[in-house]
Amino acid sequence: xxxxxxxxxxxxxxxxxxxxxxxxxxxxxxxxxxxxxxxxxxxxxxxxxxxxxxxxxxxxxxxxxxxxxxxxxxxxxxxxxxxxxxxxxxxxxxxxxxxxxxxxxxxxxxxxxxxxxxxxxxxxxxxxxxxxxxxxxxxxxxxxxxxxxxxxxxxxxxxxxxxxxxxxxxxxxxxxxxxxxxxxxxxxxxxxxxxxxxxxxxxxxxxxxxxxxxxxxxxxxxxxxxxxxxxxxxxxxxxxxxxxxxxxxxxxxxxxxxxxxxxxxxxxxxxxxxxxxxxxxxxxxxxxxxxxxxxxxxxxxxxxxxxxxxxxxxxxxxxxxxxxxxxxxxxxxxxxxxxxxxxxxxxxxxxxxxxxxxxxxxxxxxxxxxxxxxxxxxxxxxxxxxxxxxxxxxxxxxxxxxxxxxxxxxxxxxxxxxxxxxxxxxxxxxxxxxxxxxxxxxxxxxxxxxxxxxxxxxxxxxxxxxxxxxxxxxxxxxxxxxxxxxxxxxxxxxxxxxxxxxxxxxxxxxxxxxxxxxxxxxxxxxxxxxxxxxxxxxxxxxxxxxxxxxxxxxxxxxxxxxxxxxxxxxxxxxxxxxxxxxxxxxxxxxxxxxxxxxxxxxxxxxxxxxxxxxxxxxxxxxxxxxxxxxxxxxxxxxxxxxxxxxxxxxxxxxx
Ligand code: DGJ
Numbered sequence: 001x002x003x004x005x006x007x008x009x010x011x012x013x014x015x016x017x018x019x020x021x022x023x024x025x026x027x028x029x030x031x032x033x034x035x036x037x038x039x040x041x042x043x044x045x046x047x048x049x050x051x052x053x054x055x056x057x058x059x060x061x062x063x064x065x066x067x068x069x070x071x072x073x074x075x076x077x078x079x080x081x082x083x084x085x086x087x088x089x090x091x092x093x094x095x096x097x098x099x100x101x102x103x104x105x106x107x108x109x110x111x112x113x114x115x116x117x118x119x120x121x122x123x124x125x126x127x128x129x130x131x132x133x134x135x136x137x138x139x140x141x142x143x144x145x146x147x148x149x150x151x152x153x154x155x156x157x158x159x160x161x162x163x164x165x166x167x168x169x170x171x172x173x174x175x176x177x178x179x180x181x182x183x184x185x186x187x188x189x190x191x192x193x194x195x196x197x198x199x200x201x202x203x204x205x206x207x208x209x210x211x212x213x214x215x216x217x218x219x220x221x222x223x224x225x226x227x228x229x230x231x232x233x234x235x236x237x238x239x240x241x242x243x244x245x246x247x248x249x250x251x252x253x254x255x256x257x258x259x260x261x262x263x264x265x266x267x268x269x270x271x272x273x274x275x276x277x278x279x280x281x282x283x284x285x286x287x288x289x290x291x292x293x294x295x296x297x298x299x300x301x302x303x304x305x306x307x308x309x310x311x312x313x314x315x316x317x318x319x320x321x322x323x324x325x326x327x328x329x330x331x332x333x334x335x336x337x338x339x340x341x342x343x344x345x346x347x348x349x350x351x352x353x354x355x356x357x358x359x360x361x362x363x364x365x366x367x368x369x370x371x372x373x374x375x376x377x378x379x380x381x382x383x384x385x386x387x388x389x390x391x392x393x394x395x396x397x398x399x400x401x402x403x404x405x406x407x408x409x410x411x412x413x414x415x416x417x418x419x420x421x422x423x424x425x426x427x428x429x430x431x432x433x434x435x436x437x438x439x440x441x442x443x444x445x446x447x448x449x450x451x452x453x454x455x456x457x458x459x460x461x462x463x464x465x466x467x468x469x470x471x472x473x474x475x476x477x478x479x480x481x482x483x484x485x486x487x488x489x490x491x492x493x494x495x496x497x498x499x500x501x502x503x504x505x506x507x508x509x510x511x512x513x514x515x516x517x518x519x520x521x522x523x524x525x526x527x528x529x530x531x532x533x534x535x536x537x538x539x540x541x542x543x544x545x546x547x548x549x550x551x552x553x554x555x556x557x558x559x560x561x562x563x564x565x566x567x568x569x570x571x572x573x574x575x576x577x578x579x580x581x582x583x584x585x586x587x588x589x590x591x592x593x594x595x596x597x598x599x600x601x602x603x604x605x606x607x608x609x610x611x612x613x614x615x616x617x618x619x620x621x622x623x624x625x626x627x628x629x630x631x632x633x634x635x636x637x638x639x640x641x642x643x644x645x646x647x648x649x650x651x652x653x654x655x
Pocket of ligand 1: 446
């Protein structure tokens with residue numbers, strides 16, 4: 001009589017089932033999920049798994065509920081595996097990854113919602129009777145809602161109180177909901193969205209749900225985030241790049257869009273190299289006849305007019321400069337005006353006898369079909385093979401509409417969305433196997449697929465197309481609720497900003513972008529000599545602190561959603577080094593005395609601020625706070641620090 005955790009349609013039309021207990025098993029470690037991303041362990045001592053076996057003996061379907069707990073993280077990972085052994089087929093119409101009844105409903109629900117250019121804003125609402133939901137039915141996890149929610153006690157803050165976090169390791173349609181009944185029981189559920197989902201199981205077939213992760217914190221939202229950060233950074237992200245320092249990149253997009261020649265790219269690269277940048281990334285526009293967004297997706301061969309020596313020719317020249325080379329791809333898409341469309345019109349997701357909608361003039365390839373995933377994989381591999389590509393930005397610039405898998409019959413339609421995601425994961429896996437040294441960055445019109453599923457394949461993700469420093473404060477602050485700084489692509493772009501037309505100081509732009517995977521996205525040749533020197537210094541600074549930023553403990557201190565200022569900090573694991581940042585969006589007038597209270601320091605240790613001779617005890621900095629009045633309240637001693645959009649970074653060292 002409430003929303004169920006699963007639904008099985010049987011051949012006679014009945015949806016009634018009864019799974020009863022058959023047994024259990026506890027074993028050390030954790031199994032990998034088949035074809036799905038999941039948290040992993042490196043040795044068996046890190047975790048313990050409980051499997052509960054259930055069976056519906058009428059239809060002869062088995063259900064295994066799997067729960068893993070960890071030595072080092074206050075986390076439960078949960079998934080469900082249906083395996084059908086009956087003669088008659090059944091249709092799984094709903095299969096949640098997690099369903100839990102909490103005995104009371106005295107919680108606020110915390111969600112991350114938004115749209116293009118304003119992804120993952122923090123929203124907090126008290127639970128009420130009825131259903132409250134976050135979801136995506138767009139084929140990707142979406143700009144609109146992130147596959148996450150938290151339940152926090154009303155009195156819980158960023159730093160104190162009970163919080164339970166729910167996160168789904170999945171990149172497609174999902175639903176997260178809390179159903180509060182009239183007896184104040186709160187049922188929390190998370191899994192694949194049942195809308196349009198119908199998975200047929202014949203004898204001997206199985207269906208495994210994606211993995212859901214539950215985090216418990218008694219230290220408020222920051223406590224929850226820190227657990228997600230270390231779990232996802234250390235035991236979800238994989239491969240060589242998981243632990244390596246990420247390169248400082250220059251990305252061509254906001255500098256030249258699709259209007260470039262090899263020469264133009266090389267000129268940017270030369271300047272970038274001189275400033276200390278380590279990787280030149282060539283974004284959209286290098287393939288087929290692509291000079292605007294109306295053509296060529298699907299035609300994965302370099303445009304000889306722009307790149308006479310192909311990708312290899314350009315990458316060799318970049319490497320000669322002493323930099324690495326990175327490339328943009330969008331493998332899931334197709335343009336009507338492309339060789340691929342003319343050859344394979346049946347590769348598109350569409351109803352062939354109906355009008356089809358485009359998004360940014362493009363259409364989605366049917367990745368639920370093996371031959372499409374294979375064909376696109378072959379094309380991408382032939383571009384990358386021996387081409388000297390060290391980084392890939394994998395983009396996805398539209399949602400799925402008119403979901404229909406051509407020539408596949410009715411049964412395939414209910415499997416389309418999930419099989420699509422499995423196809424994406426399979427192609428990622430193939431590319432990772434083929435090119436284990438490539439660093440992958442995921443992207444979807446900015447941050448429409450910033451989810452844990454992607455992190456398993458690509459340790460970093462383009463956070464948002466909005467590169468305005470002031471807007472980024474909210475976007476990065478919200479993103480940090482679940483995702484580590486090591487996963488956020490953050491670039492300095494030009495001012496006025498291309499999305500908001502706002503003018504912010506170069507310093508502020510960098511002070512925001514440092515807290516992620518740092519880079520630039522502008523024509524560096526347009527900088528003045530003073531700005532070049534400033535950029536050089538910024539890059540030197542980032543290189544010095546990038547390990548701390550990626551691996552330290554992150555605290556949100558002042559929320560940009562609540563006023564005209566923001567602050568956050570990172571402290572090293574040994575609590576010896578602190579990087580704290582304060583941002584002022586609007587200059588207050590005649591403001592009061594201001595202190596910033598730090599977190600995570602050693603109470604009885606003395607800390608000294610870089611550039612100052614005084615020192616303070618950790619408990620003083622945490623409880624009384626660090627005086628920042630010269631910035632926050634705007635005294636007139638230094639006019640360069642006055643006005644809106646100012647920022648400051650504080651470096652503290654333990655003595
Ligand atoms: C959307 C991405 O978010 C941008 O960074 C850029 O890569 C464009 N697509 C290119 O089309």
